Amino acid sequence: MAAPGRTAAVPFLAVVLAGVAFAGVLVCAEGYERPGPRDSVFVRRLEETDPAAPEQVHVSLVGPDKMRISWITAGATPTVVDYGTSPGSYQGSATGETSSYDYLLYHSGLIHDVVIGPLEPDTVYYYRCGSFLDREFSLKTPPSSLPVKLAVVGDLGQTQWTTSTLQHIEKSGYDLLILPGDLSYADFYQPWWDSFGQLVEPLASQRPWMVTQGNHEIEKIPLIHSSSFTAYNTRWRMPYEQSGSNSNLYYSFDVAGSVHVIMLGSYTDFDQGSPQFRWLQSDLSKVDRGRTPWVVVIVHAPWYNTNLAHQGERESIKMKACMEELLYQARVDVVFAGHIHAYERFTRVFNGRADSCGPMHITIGDGGNREGLANGFKTPAPKESMFREASFGHGQLEVVNTSHARWCWHRNDNDESVIADSIWITSLSGEPSCKP
Numbered sequence: 001m002a003a004p005g006r007t008a009a010v011p012f013l014a015v016v017l018a019g020v021a022f023a024g025v026l027v028c029a030e031g032y033e034r035p036g037p038r039d040s041v042f043v044r045r046l047e048e049t050d051p052a053a054p055e056q057v058h059v060s061l062v063g064p065d066k067m068r069i070s071w072i073t074a075g076a077t078p079t080v081v082d083y084g085t086s087p088g089s090y091q092g093s094a095t096g097e098t099s100s101y102d103y104l105l106y107h108s109g110l111i112h113d114v115v116i117g118p119l120e121p122d123t124v125y126y127y128r129c130g131s132f133l134d135r136e137f138s139l140k141t142p143p144s145s146l147p148v149k150l151a152v153v154g155d156l157g158q159t160q161w162t163t164s165t166l167q168h169i170e171k172s173g174y175d176l177l178i179l180p181g182d183l184s185y186a187d188f189y190q191p192w193w194d195s196f197g198q199l200v201e202p203l204a205s206q207r208p209w210m211v212t213q214g215n216h217e218i219e220k221i222p223l224i225h226s227s228s229f230t231a232y233n234t235r236w237r238m239p240y241e242q243s244g245s246n247s248n249l250y251y252s253f254d255v256a257g258s259v260h261v262i263m264l265g266s267y268t269d270f271d272q273g274s275p276q277f278r279w280l281q282s283d284l285s286k287v288d289r290g291r292t293p294w295v296v297v298i299v300h301a302p303w304y305n306t307n308l309a310h311q312g313e314r315e316s317i318k319m320k321a322c323m324e325e326l327l328y329q330a331r332v333d334v335v336f337a338g339h340i341h342a343y344e345r346f347t348r349v350f351n352g353r354a355d356s357c358g359p360m361h362i363t364i365g366d367g368g369n370r371e372g373l374a375n376g377f378k379t380p381a382p383k384e385s386m387f388r389e390a391s392f393g394h395g396q397l398e399v400v401n402t403s404h405a406r407w408c409w410h411r412n413d414n415d416e417s418v419i420a421d422s423i424w425i426t427s428l429s430g431e432p433s434c435k436p
């Protein structure tokens with residue numbers, strides 16, 4: 001997928017690859033050696049670029065045939081995107097909005113958001129941001145019908161494990177990426193957000209990246225910075241209005257005309273009667289399984305988890321108690337979560353037990369952040385937990401047709417991508433015994 005626009009990142013990735021070194025080797029209970037955390041990578045500060053140069057470019061879906069192009073500049077430039085289907089020739093042009101934020105002593109660059117379209121499905125577009133001539137980007141729109149391939153990875157961070165994971169995802173031929181929260185691990189130090197934007201740009205400028213928030217996105221400091229999600233909401237604007245949500249923290253969208261994806265917010269109100277709860281009720285009531293046979297839900301904190309990490313947290317226990325029944329009644333197919341830095345796949349479950357009409361729960365918080373892996377699991381594994389392993393990696397959900405999807409978990413075997421778990425999933429929309 002080499003394309004114009006990613007040239008600046010190539011030397012960087014090469015340096016990272018050349019310099020990959022294991023921070024330590026960890027011997028696990030199973031008796032095989034697994035590498036430990038790797039060093040963080042810092043790309044560069046915003047000030048180090050040409051003030052007019054677009055950077056940290058990423059794209060996201062807006063409705064069935066539009067895309068939002070988001071980028072940052074250090075200086076004032078026009079918030080305009082020129083685009084077309086051949087390089088250097090742009091028939092379309094659109095303008096948008098600019099925002100910025102302050103966080104302690106940090107002043108962000110100018111954050112530009114422009115919605116382009118209508119666009120043809122499954123088509124490569126070339127685009128230029130802010131009339132800046134030296135960087136041309138390209139993106140491919142998702143197909144309008146099945147099959148479609150979704151990459152899923154949470155708790156990404158920005159370490160040398162992250163770069164390995166990103167390389168595997170880039171090679172996978174995916175159509176759209178889903179990130180179940182915990183993006184940059186900036187953890188209050190805002191230049192890390194800029195660095196994360198640089199790190200993911202080669203991928204995120206080419207395919208839609210759809211994200212929801214994790215605990216690392218909150219960045220609230222009582223009395224000092226009293227609002228939550230300042231950087232996240234300004235930098236990673238998602239298409240919430242299109243699904244009737246009034247918050248960037250939860251929204252839904254359709255992909256390939258057949259998969260309804262619901263991004264929930266684990267760190268905003270979810271109690272019965274809360275705005276998010278009422279929005280979810282309303283969103284699920286509008287799903288037509290004849291049109292979108294697949295329904296997939298994303299949260300950050302998992303509702304099912306046999307890892308020793310993050311047990312007993314409110315976002316897992318209380319949110320599950322409030323919302324699980326809604327998802328069950330709607331016959332949701334799969335729930336993806338992050339938060340745990342390991343992989344775990346459950347069978348279909350509801351109310352703590354195997355249930356053939358419940359969603360399959362999958363934890364995929366193993367993107368490669370600096371906190372390292374969550375190595376400890378409860379023993380013995382309960383029978384609902386079908387596969388669990390603490391390794392970095394990512395997942396691919398290939399929705400083949402209205403009834404069948406293939407899920408593969410790719411472990412980063414050192415730097416090689418190896419399928420360690422795979423399963424066929426059949427949509428509950430076609431299960432007569434599960435008809436709602």
Ligand SMILES: *[C@@H]1O[C@H](CO)[C@@H](O)[C@H](O)[C@H]1NC(C)=O
Pocket residue numbers: 400401402403404
């Ligand atoms: C859907 O795909 C599966 C797996 O390839 C295949 O077995 C099945 O026949 C397909 N169904 C339809 C309706 O094409």
Ligand SMILES: [Fe+2]
Pocket residue numbers: 155182214215216300338339340
């Ligand atoms: Fe988390």
